[in-house]
Amino acid sequence: xxxxxxxxxxxxxxxxxxxxxxxxxxxxxxxxxxxxxxxxxxxxxxxxxxxxxxxxxxxxxxxxxxxxxxxxxxxxxxxxxxxxxxxxxxxxxxxxxxxxxxxxxxxxxxxxxxxxxxxxxxxxxxxxxxxxxxxxxxxxxxxxxxxxxxxxxxxxxxxxxxxxxxxxxxxxxxxxxxxxxxxxxxxxxxxxxxxxxxxxxxxxxxxxxxxxxxxxxxxxxxxxxxxxxxxxxxxxxxxxxxxxxxxxxxxxxxxxxxxxxxxxxxxxxxxxxxxxxxxxxxxxxxxxxxxxxxxxxxxxxxxxxxxxxxxxxxxxxxxxxxxxxxxxxxxxxxxxxxxxxxxxxxxxxxxxxxxxxxxxxxxxxxxxxxxxxxxxxxxxxxxxxxxxxxxxxxxxxxxxxxxxxxxxxxxxxxxxxxxxxxxxxxxxxxxxxxxxxxxxxxxxxxxxxxxxxxxxxxxxxxxxxxxxxxxxxxxxxxxxxxxxxxxxxxxxxxxxxxxxxxxxxxxxxxxxxxxxxxxxxxxxxxxxxxxxxxxxxxxxxxxxxxxxxxxxxxxxxxxxxxxxxxxxxxxxxxxxxxxxxxxxxxxxxxxxxxxxxxxx
Numbered sequence: 001x002x003x004x005x006x007x008x009x010x011x012x013x014x015x016x017x018x019x020x021x022x023x024x025x026x027x028x029x030x031x032x033x034x035x036x037x038x039x040x041x042x043x044x045x046x047x048x049x050x051x052x053x054x055x056x057x058x059x060x061x062x063x064x065x066x067x068x069x070x071x072x073x074x075x076x077x078x079x080x081x082x083x084x085x086x087x088x089x090x091x092x093x094x095x096x097x098x099x100x101x102x103x104x105x106x107x108x109x110x111x112x113x114x115x116x117x118x119x120x121x122x123x124x125x126x127x128x129x130x131x132x133x134x135x136x137x138x139x140x141x142x143x144x145x146x147x148x149x150x151x152x153x154x155x156x157x158x159x160x161x162x163x164x165x166x167x168x169x170x171x172x173x174x175x176x177x178x179x180x181x182x183x184x185x186x187x188x189x190x191x192x193x194x195x196x197x198x199x200x201x202x203x204x205x206x207x208x209x210x211x212x213x214x215x216x217x218x219x220x221x222x223x224x225x226x227x228x229x230x231x232x233x234x235x236x237x238x239x240x241x242x243x244x245x246x247x248x249x250x251x252x253x254x255x256x257x258x259x260x261x262x263x264x265x266x267x268x269x270x271x272x273x274x275x276x277x278x279x280x281x282x283x284x285x286x287x288x289x290x291x292x293x294x295x296x297x298x299x300x301x302x303x304x305x306x307x308x309x310x311x312x313x314x315x316x317x318x319x320x321x322x323x324x325x326x327x328x329x330x331x332x333x334x335x336x337x338x339x340x341x342x343x344x345x346x347x348x349x350x351x352x353x354x355x356x357x358x359x360x361x362x363x364x365x366x367x368x369x370x371x372x373x374x375x376x377x378x379x380x381x382x383x384x385x386x387x388x389x390x391x392x393x394x395x396x397x398x399x400x401x402x403x404x405x406x407x408x409x410x411x412x413x414x415x416x417x418x419x420x421x422x423x424x425x426x427x428x429x430x431x432x433x434x435x436x437x438x439x440x441x442x443x444x445x446x447x448x449x450x451x452x453x454x455x456x457x458x459x460x461x462x463x464x465x466x467x468x469x470x471x472x473x474x475x476x477x478x479x480x481x482x483x484x485x486x487x488x489x490x491x492x493x494x495x496x497x498x499x500x501x502x503x504x505x506x507x508x509x510x511x512x513x514x515x516x517x518x519x520x521x522x523x524x525x526x527x528x529x530x531x532x533x534x535x536x537x538x539x540x541x542x543x544x545x546x547x548x549x550x551x552x553x554x555x556x557x558x559x560x561x562x563x564x565x566x567x568x569x570x571x572x573x574x575x576x577x578x579x580x581x582x583x584x585x586x587x588x589x590x591x592x593x594x595x596x597x598x599x600x
Contacts, residue, residue, distance in 0.1 A: 003028050003031040003032055003037075003038060004038060005024055005025075005028055007038045008024060008027060008028060008031070008038040008041070008042065009024060011038050011039055011041075011042035012042055012045075012057075014042075015042070015046050017046075017057050019057050022059060023057055023058065023059060023062065026059060026062050027041065027045070027062065030062070030065075030066060030070065034070050044069070045057075045065060048065050048068075048069050049061065049065075052064070052068075059371070060169065060170060063169075063367070064169075067164065068164070144363050144366050144410050144413075144414035148359050148362070148363065148406060148407060148410040158355075158356055158358070159356060159358055159360065160352075160353040160355055160356040160358065160360055160568065161355065161568070162353070162355075162568045162569050163353050163356075163360060163361065163565070163568065163569055163570050164360070166569060166570050166599075168599050169570075169599060169600065170598060170599060171598065171599045172596050172597070172598050173548060173572060173597050173598070173599060174548060174549060174550055174596070174597045175550070175594070175595070175596050175597075176550035176551075176552075176557065176592070176594065176595040176596070177577075177592060177593055177594035177595060178593065178594055179594050179596065182577050182593070182594050184343065184372060184575060184577070184596075185343070185372050185373060185374075186342060186343035186372065186373050186374040186375040186376075186420070187342075187373065187375060188373035188374075188375065188418045188419035188420050189418070189419020189420065189421075189454065190419065191342055191375050193342070193375060193376065193421055193466060193467055194465070194466070194467050194468070195376075195421065195423075195456060195464060195465070195466050196464065196465045197458060197462060197463070197464055197465075198330075198463040198464065198465055198470065198534045198535070199462075199463050199530060199532070199534045200529045200530055203459070203530075204438060204440055204441070204459040204526065204529075204530045205440070205441065205459075206440055206443075207434055207440050208440065208523070208526060210434070210436040210521070210523045211436075211521075211523075213523060213524055213525060217524065217525060218524045219283075221524040221525070221527065221528045222258065222514065222524075223277065223278045223283070224528065225258075225303060225509070225528075226256065226257065226258055226277045226278075226303050227277055227278070227279065229303040229324070229507070229508070230242065230256040230277060230303065230305065232325055233256075233305045233322055233324070233325060234256075234305075236325045237305070237322055239254055239305070241254075242254055242255060242256040242277070242280045242305075243255055243280070243310070244276070244280050244281050244284075245257065245274065245276035245280075245281040245284045245285070245286045245310075245316070246276075246281065246284050246286065246313050247310075247313055248310060248311055248312055248313040249309075249310050249311070250311060252307055252308060252309055252319065253307070253308070253309075253310055254305060254306070254307045255274060255276065255281075255305070255306050255307075255308070255310075255316065256276070256277050256280065256281075256303075256304075256305050257274040257275050257276045257277060257281065257303075257304065257306075258274070258275045258301060258302065258303050258304070258514070259272060259273075259274065259275075259298050259299065259300055259301065259302040259304060260272075260273045260274070260275045260285065260300055260301075261273065261300055262287065266484075266485065267298070267299065267300055267485055267487055268487060269290050269487055269489070272287070272288045272290060272298060272487075273285050273286065273287050273288060274286050274288050274304070274306065274316060286310070286313075286314070286315065286316050287314075287315050287316070288306070288315075288316050288318055289315060289316065289317040289318065290318055290489070291317075292308070292317055292318060292319045293318055293319070293320075293321060293489065294489070294491060295321075295489060295490050295491060296318075296321050296487075296488060296489055296490075297486060297487075297488040297490070297499045297503070298486070298487055298488070299482055299485045299486040299487070299503065299512075299513060300485055300513060300514060300515065301512055301513050301514030301515070302503065302507065302512065303324075303507060303512075304321060304322070305321075305322040306318045306320065306321055306322070307319055307320035307321075307322070308320070323506070324502075324503070324505075324506025324507060325506060326505040326506050326508070326536045326554050326556075327505075327508055327533055327534075327535050327536045328535060328536065329470070329535060329536050329538065329555065329588060330465065330468070330470045330535045330538070332468035332580070333468070340579060340580050341577065341578065341579045341580065341593070342375040342376065342466075342467060342578055342580075343372070343374045343375050343376075343575065343576070343577055343578075344374060344375065344376045344377075344378060344466070344575065344576045344578060345368075345369065345372070345374040345376070345377045345378070345420075345573065345574070345575050346377075346378045346379075346380070346541050346543075346559065346561045346573065346574040346575070346576070347365055347377075347378075347379055347380070347561065347564050347573035347574070348379075348380035348381075348475065348543035348561060348562070348563050348564060348573075349379075349380060349381050349382040349383055349385060349427065349429075349563065349564060349565075350382055350385040350387075350388065350429075350563060350564065350565050351365070351383060351407070351564055351565070352385070352388065352565065353565050353567070353568050353569070353570075354388065354389065354565070354567045354568055355568045357388070357390045357395075357396070359407065359410070361564050361565050361570060361571075361600055362407070362410070362411070362564070363410075363414075364600055365564060365573065365600060366410070366411065366414040366415055368573075368600075369415045369418050369420055370414075370415060370417055370418045372575075373418045373419065373420060374418075374420050374575065375420065375421065376420065376421045376423065376466060377415070377420050377421070377422050377423065378423045378425065378471070378473065378541065379411065379422065379423065379424055379425070380425045380427060380473075380475040380541075380543050381424075381425065381426045381427030381429065381430040381433070381460075381475055382427040382429035382430045382431070382475075383404055383407050383408070383427075383430060384400055384403050384404050384407065384430065384431050384432060385429055385430075385431065386429045386430070386431035386435075387429060391431055399432075400431045400432040401432040403432075404430070404432050404433075404442075405444070408424070408442070408444060412447070412451050412455060416450075416451070419454070420454070421454045421455075421456070422454060422455045422456065423456045423458060423464070423473075424441070424442055424455070424456070424457050424458070425458055425459075425460055425462060425473050425474075425475050426439050426440075426441060426442055426459070426460045426475065427439075427460065427475040427476075428460070428475075428476060428519070428520065435521060436521050436522075436523055437460070437476065437511065437516075437520050437521060437522045437523070437527065437531070438459055438460060438461060438523070438526050438527060438530040438531045439459060439460035440459055441457040441458050441459045442457045443457070444457060458473070459530060460473075460474060460475050460476065461473060461474035461475075461476070461510040461511075461530075461531055462474075463533065463534055463535070463537065466578075467578075467580050468580055468591075469538050469539065469578050469580070469591045470535060470536075470537040470538045470539070471537055471538070471539050471540075471541065472510070472533065472537035472539070472540040472541065472556075473541050474510050474511075474541070474542055475543060476510075476511060476520065477543070477544045477545055477546075478500070478504065478510070478511065478513075478542050478544070479497060479500055479501075479542060479544040479546050479560065480544055480545050480546055481513055481516070481517040481520070482500045482503065482504075482512075482513050483496055483497075483500060483546065484517075485513060486499065486500060486503075497546075497549060497551065497560075498551060498553060501540070501542070501551065501553045501556075501558045502553055502554060504533075504540070504542075505533070505536055505540075505553060505554055505556060506554075508532060508533045509531060509532055509533065510531045510532070510533065511527070511531055536554070536555070536556055537556055538556065538557065538590065538591050538592065539556070539557050539558075539559065539576065539578070539591070539592055540553075540556050540557070540558045540559070541559050541561070541574075542558065542559070542560055543560060543561055543562065543563060544560050544562075545563065546560065547560075547562075548560050548561060548562035548572050548574075548597040549597075550574075550595045550596075550597065552590065555588070555590065557576075557590060557592040557595065559574050559576070559595060559597075560597075561573050561574030561597055562574075562597060564600055565600075570599060570600045571599070571600060572597050572598060572599050572600065573597070573598060573600060574595065574596065574597050574598070575595070575596055575598065576592055576594070576595045577592075577593050577594040577595070578591050578592055578593060579591055579593050
């Protein structure tokens with residue numbers, strides 16, 4: 001149906017409403033989608049604004065109007081349609097996109113053409129028959145709501161109740177840097193981006209055999225880690241030599257080792273032991289007395305250099321704990337892209353609420369991506385959460401992998417108009433994927449050629465260079481796992497998040513905790529190759545169940561964007577505004593100009 005923009009503006013002006021051009025365009029789109037004329041849509045919009053006490057007409061108001069009023073009326077229309085099958089045109093309300101309307105017309109035209117002989121040049125649209133079906137390009141133009149239909153894989157799919165009633169959409173809950181002059185809109189596919197995976201020369205690109213590792217191999221990896229960090233600390237602090245752990249000494253000595261616990265319980269200040277390195281101590285252990293240390297922060301698996309007294313060779317009294325040293329930052333070069341500034345959006349699953357298997361939060365995120373057009377979107381799993389009640393009880397009618405592919409296709413095709421580059425990071429909670437750390441990337445062999453240029457599937461964890469800005473990415477909840485094991489004593493005001501993030505950077509590992517949390521199955525051979533930091537990242541993204549934040553730790557901007565959903569309610573996502581590093585510049589400045597964590 002044709003909708004007049006001028007007539008729609010005149011109808012709104014009757015009620016004293018002045019609107020921006022973008023709002024009018026959105027309203028015209030809603031008229032077409034929901035089959036309303038200008039007068040009817042204006043009347044319903046005014047009634048909605050009056051009942052909800054909204055004084056101004058913005059895009060956010062229109063989104064609420066569509067979600068809370070129009071979509072509910074559409075559902076009611078579908079219900080009424082099912083009762084009256086005799087009326088051919090009653091199904092018009094089922095059509096939620098212009099593209100679907102075109103496809104229905106094409107099917108009807110194909111049926112008519114099968115009884116007639118078309119004349120040359122009379123066909124304006126491509127005829128679709130069983131031998132010439134719709135191409136992927138035509139099929140992919142449907143709306144995300146049409147692509148990701150929960151009824152196709154869950155017979156008990158119900159809309160989330162508390163999520164739809166939230167009133168704090170778009171609220172900025174924490175900020176970093178200066179937000180002045182930041183429009184929080186990118187250039188989508190119009191910007192040229194240089195994207196490279198850093199780390200091991202051969203990236204982790206496929207599945208590998210796990211659960212075949214031997215204990216001596218694990219020990220060898222841990223020993224290598226102790227020796228490498230020990231040599232760095234020895235050179236940095238000009239230490240002459242490390243002493244053996246079990247040899248008594250009347251003078252203060254310096255020991256190298258790894259923090260451990262003397263029992264199977266949680267680490268505390270009375271149960272700390274130091275496991276020596278292989279070269280100096282042959283892997284021996286000694287209890288550590290921390291009473292002489294004014295400040296410390298320790299966790300199991302931490303490689304440390306301690307100075308103290310070991311008069312008997314049976315107990316080490318620590319008097320000094322040497323601070324760890326982070327890796328240097330990446331030096332940008334001329335091949336790191338030509339974009340001076342770019343915007344990155346980061347979000348982490350689950351993408352469904354705990355009381356529903358419908359992907360409403362994901363569809364809302366797709367709407368935001370299409371509106372803001374960020375240059376890069378980094379999306380962390382889980383996409384289909386193994387901890388979701390309906391997944392645990394196997395209530396889905398489709399396979400887990402089919403649901404995931406449907407979800408992935410919805411994101412890729414639903415954001416195609418924005419042109420944003422998409423980076424997908426798997427999670428150990430992705431029910432269809434290998435639950436081993438480090439985790440291989442997702443596999444998606446049926447990507448269209450145009451999508452392969454803007455979709456990047458990376459492993460967990462990953463280190464990426466985007467226009468010379470180094471991103472450290474991990475979907476594993478490091479903050480939660482290490483926070484449960486860390487012990488500390490401090491006279492300062494440092495918070496636990498800052499201490500844990502500092503440990504990650506100075507231990508130079510994406511998962512320095514040993515033994516790992518019981519839900520994390522680590523393959524240590526690949527862990528040594530693919531879970532170490534090659535450089536100190538400029539931006540470190542570490543989603544967690546714990547409270548969101550943006551912090552500057554040792555020059556690295558660390559972001560916990562939270563999860564897109566928190567139980568039955570909406571969660572948060574992050575967005576960053578970055579500027580390209582200048583090659584050969586004097587001194588280093590953070591590439592992160594501004595960052596925010598926003599409610600979905």
